[in-house]
Amino acid sequence: MHDTKIKLSDEVERHTLTVLVDNEAGVLARVVGLFSGRGYNIESLTVAEVDPVSRTSRITIVTSGTPAVIEQIENQLRRLVPTHKVTNWTDMKDGQKAGIEREMALIKVAGSGEKRVEALRMADAFRARPVDTTHASFVFEITGAPSKIDSFIDLMRPLGLVEVSRTGVAAISRGPEAM
Amino acid sequence: MDKDDTLTLEAATETLTGAQMVIRALKDQGVTHLFGYPGGAVLPIYDALFKANDITHVLVRHEQGAVHAAEGYARSTGKPGVVLVTSGPGATNAVTGLTDALMDSIPLVVLTGQVPTHLIGTDAFQECDTVGITRPCTKHNWLVKNVNDLSRVLHEAFDIATTGRPGPVVVDIPKDVQFQTGDYHGPQAIHHRTYRPKTEPDAGAIARAVEMMAAAKRPIIYSGGGIINSGPEASKLLRELVDLTGFPITSTLMGLGAFPASRPEWLGLVGMHGTWEANNAMHDCDLMINLGARFDDRVTGKVSAFSPGSKKIHLDIDASQINKIVHVELGIVADATKALREIVRVWKAGKHKVQADGLKAWWKQIDTWRQKKSLSYRNSDRLIKPQYAIDRLYALTRDKGEVYITTEVGQHQMWAAQRFHFEEPNRWMTSGGLGTMGYGLPAAVGVQMAHPDALVIDIAGEASVQMTMQEMSTAIQYDLPIKIFILNNEYMGMVRQWQEILHGGRYSHSYSEALPDFVKMAEAFGCVGLRAERPDELDGKIKEMLSVRKPVLFDCRVDPTENCYPMIPSGAAHNEMLLSPDDGGEISDAGKMLV
Numbered sequence: 001m002h003d004t005k006i007k008l009s010d011e012v013e014r015h016t017l018t019v020l021v022d023n024e025a026g027v028l029a030r031v032v033g034l035f036s037g038r039g040y041n042i043e044s045l046t047v048a049e050v051d052p053v054s055r056t057s058r059i060t061i062v063t064s065g066t067p068a069v070i071e072q073i074e075n076q077l078r079r080l081v082p083t084h085k086v087t088n089w090t091d092m093k094d095g096q097k098a099g100i101e102r103e104m105a106l107i108k109v110a111g112s113g114e115k116r117v118e119a120l121r122m123a124d125a126f127r128a129r130p131v132d133t134t135h136a137s138f139v140f141e142i143t144g145a146p147s148k149i150d151s152f153i154d155l156m157r158p159l160g161l162v163e164v165s166r167t168g169v170a171a172i173s174r175g176p177e178a179m
Numbered sequence: 180m181d182k183d184d185t186l187t188l189e190a191a192t193e194t195l196t197g198a199q200m201v202i203r204a205l206k207d208q209g210v211t212h213l214f215g216y217p218g219g220a221v222l223p224i225y226d227a228l229f230k231a232n233d234i235t236h237v238l239v240r241h242e243q244g245a246v247h248a249a250e251g252y253a254r255s256t257g258k259p260g261v262v263l264v265t266s267g268p269g270a271t272n273a274v275t276g277l278t279d280a281l282m283d284s285i286p287l288v289v290l291t292g293q294v295p296t297h298l299i300g301t302d303a304f305q306e307c308d309t310v311g312i313t314r315p316c317t318k319h320n321w322l323v324k325n326v327n328d329l330s331r332v333l334h335e336a337f338d339i340a341t342t343g344r345p346g347p348v349v350v351d352i353p354k355d356v357q358f359q360t361g362d363y364h365g366p367q368a369i370h371h372r373t374y375r376p377k378t379e380p381d382a383g384a385i386a387r388a389v390e391m392m393a394a395a396k397r398p399i400i401y402s403g404g405g406i407i408n409s410g411p412e413a414s415k416l417l418r419e420l421v422d423l424t425g426f427p428i429t430s431t432l433m434g435l436g437a438f439p440a441s442r443p444e445w446l447g448l449v450g451m452h453g454t455w456e457a458n459n460a461m462h463d464c465d466l467m468i469n470l471g472a473r474f475d476d477r478v479t480g481k482v483s484a485f486s487p488g489s490k491k492i493h494l495d496i497d498a499s500q501i502n503k504i505v506h507v508e509l510g511i512v513a514d515a516t517k518a519l520r521e522i523v524r525v526w527k528a529g530k531h532k533v534q535a536d537g538l539k540a541w542w543k544q545i546d547t548w549r550q551k552k553s554l555s556y557r558n559s560d561r562l563i564k565p566q567y568a569i570d571r572l573y574a575l576t577r578d579k580g581e582v583y584i585t586t587e588v589g590q591h592q593m594w595a596a597q598r599f600h601f602e603e604p605n606r607w608m609t610s611g612g613l614g615t616m617g618y619g620l621p622a623a624v625g626v627q628m629a630h631p632d633a634l635v636i637d638i639a640g641e642a643s644v645q646m647t648m649q650e651m652s653t654a655i656q657y658d659l660p661i662k663i664f665i666l667n668n669e670y671m672g673m674v675r676q677w678q679e680i681l682h683g684g685r686y687s688h689s690y691s692e693a694l695p696d697f698v699k700m701a702e703a704f705g706c707v708g709l710r711a712e713r714p715d716e717l718d719g720k721i722k723e724m725l726s727v728r729k730p731v732l733f734d735c736r737v738d739p740t741e742n743c744y745p746m747i748p749s750g751a752a753h754n755e756m757l758l759s760p761d762d763g764g765e766i767s768d769a770g771k772m773l774v
Contacts, residue, residue, distance in 0.1 A: 022373055025322065026310060037315050068502060075499035081319040081339060081374050 014043065014064045015090040016101055016171050017074065018179060022082040023049050023057040030080050031059055040065060040073050044103075044146075044168035056084065060171050062146070087179045089171045099171040105149045110137040111160030119159040126152045137162070192364050197326045197357040198223035201290060202231045204333035207366050210261050211235060212252060212628055214245040218265025219305060220292025223357035228263075237628055237657060240649035242269050244621035246276020246347075247647070250285045251622030254608045255583055256629045257410055259286040259340050266292045267305030270351070271312065275615060277347045278316040282612025283433060284408050286345035288336050289317075295355035296324050309351045318346030324353065326361035334366045335374075343376025344497040345408055378496065380513035385521045387509055388468075388492050389531055392522075395466035396537025397489075397544075398426045401449060401478075404433030404611065405471020405495060407604045409515035413437070414604040416519035417470065423526055424533050427545055429457035431472045432596055433611040440600035446545065447554070450478040451747045452593040455553035455756060456545050458745075461486050462753035463544070469493045471515045474504040475612070476773070484752035494518050553745045553758055554597055562738040563714050565591065565666045569598040569638070572664060575721050581633040582606065583626045585619040587643030590672035590743045595638040617646030620663060624650055627659040634662070634725070641667040641734075642691050651704040654730040662724055663732045665697060668739040676742045681749075681771055701732035710734040749773040 089099025128142035249260025447454035491507040501510035610618035619637040701708030711720040750770025
């Protein structure tokens with residue numbers, strides 16, 4: 001039976017979805033074109049081939065919308081011909097979110113004196129490590145939940161934040177099962 | 180050749196050129212008709228076609244015409260329509276037809292030529308990014324860069340176009356791939372890696388649907404194009420379901436013919452130009468049974484006021500349609516034939532009974548709505564009313580056996596949908612979702628190719644028909660006696676009607692100025708031209724049209740100011756219909772924003 005759980009809330013929610021697709025030419029354009037063509041948001045997008053033998057790619061998308069829109073997005077993604085599977089990591093399973101989400105960022109901070117010392121101290125507290133160091137700057141590598149990276153970036157802003165590069169979210173299920 | 184017969188034939192692989200593979204795959208898929216237009220990037224395929232005797236190629240005059248003709252062919256036969264066009268402009272001209280077919284779920288396989296692989300991306304002559312352009316207007320598409328993939332892709336293309344929710348697909352074939360030789364595999368080897376349309380209904384959902392139907396006091400069946408697409412068996416089962424329950428039934432534009440218009444349970448068309456009884460029944464029902472329709476905005480009107488008191492069942496083969504527009508209590512994702520067969524079986528097996536008292540009162544209410552006679556109009560003895568013209572066309576074609584109707588888009592289309600009554604599925608070809616002016620004439624070409632002895636009429640408007648009328652030349656070339664019945668009101672009638680109602684009667688650029696003399700034009704093409712200007716000559720002229728075994732262009736001069744009623748104005752609910760110009764009716768600002 002089709003799942004018709006009542007989803008009439010108008011509240012906009014953020015959801016992380018993973019689409020496992022055949023890695024054929026143009027498959028990313030299909031997914032992205034679906035979002036732009038139907039007016040859905042993409043807050044972040046992460047794509048890579050995950051199995052070169054079976055030629056499958058994993059596309060993880062952070063999107064936002066009302067529960068009805070999120071349900072539409074999942075159904076529309078399932079409708080694409082090269083789609084193997086669609087999973088929503090934000091849906092609850094056994095009292096917690098179904099998936100673990102991580103993101104990596106490279107963050108450049110420039111400055112001197114007290115601010116420079118403070119930036120290094122904060123980085124240590126966030127387990128961000130410097131991967132490029134000059135007398136005038138650091139590049140920090142940080143990994144964690146997107147909210148942790150957001151917090152770190154906010155803290156770096158007054159300390160000489162120059163540039164941010166984020167990978168977007170990678171997600172995987174908890175426990176022994178695959179998605 | 181029947182498709183099933185071929186499945187066992189083609190076990191061995193063979194070495195063929197890409198072009199030969201195309202023709203071979205078409206034959207193996209049972210294709211007998213191909214609508215196309217040659218050009219530089221498909222010359223090898225046309226060369227292979229030159230030697231193929233068992234595929235009839237229909238040379239159109241514009242690639243849009245090829246796609247609409249293939250749509251008419253597909254919708255009237257249940258088989259996929261096949262198109263062959265060249266690269267660049269050949270492909271871009273096909274885009275309107277592809278989008279039309281996607282919106283109306285018409286199975287098409289469109290083959291496009293492409294510049295040779297080493298020129299792709301260099302802005303070569305007649306190059307365009309065909310798969311990029313057609314990605315959002317196809318169910319799926321492919322660019323085949325390796326000749327050894329070609330036969331697999333072609334067979335997958337037919338499978339995807341025709342199964343699940345049908346739709347158009349594009350296979351883009353570079354010219355060098357057409358020349359190369361490789362291994363050809365027959366259709367039996369296809370097993371798609373990901374594509375698994377769900378067609379079997381869930382038993383629990385069927386049981387619940389039957390329970391809801393047995394409990395309903397004010398039910399209505401709202402059927403759509405999905406019943407037609409599922410095949411004639413679905414229409415039979417739909418009739419059986421109505422026999423068992425006595426439920427009233429209405430239908431979308433795309434679903435006309437699935438249920439016979441002559442039966443008492445038939446309430447007529449639903450939606451913006453639907454009947455008073457159909458729309459009021461939709462609004463006041465306690466159970467809506469949506470069978471293969473998609474709650475399109477032409478049907479729902481104002482969604483927040485759409486059938487507010489009812490529970491809703493939605494049967495659709497496409498899971499993404501369920502809860503897309505209207506929240507439903509029960510969704511059934513399945514092929515309509517399979518689901519209806521189960522509903523009928525479970526209803527009979529459980530010896531279910533309808534709520535007889537409730538249903539009786541409901542029919543009494545529906546009969547009072549019917550008394551409104553919402554399709555009535557004031558006739559004239561001076562001017563031909565367009566409604567009168569359709570009524571006479573309908574009456575005078577009753578003894579003509581199989582009658583197929585195509586339409587263009589606008590007022591004439593709505594009058595045809597309201598007044599030309601259908602008893603069988605696959606007899607009505609119209610552009611519903613996209614609303615493509617220029618659809619009807621080429622669609623009639625495709626229908627007549629498939630049904631050479633049937634009567635095929637394009638009910639047209641003088642504005643729409645000018646968009647694709649070069650296809651009259653195709654009709655002459657292939658000796659297709661299509662009848663193009665133009666309700667000529669010298670206006671883009673539906674635009675004019677909206678300008679009258681919404682824009683203070685400022686008829687901005689909607690007058691069909693500088694019209695051709697349609698009779699002379701018909702003669703210039705080699706067709707027969709006829710004109711009727713007065714009501715008293717209409718019957719004679721229609722009979723003359725029907726007696727001619729040639730394409731006819733019929734210029735029916737109708738009242739230029741007539742509007743199409745009933746009408747649900749934009750932004751209004753089903754119970755706020757306008758029945759005539761005297762009804763007035765304020766349109767809200769939000770309503771004016773809608774199309």
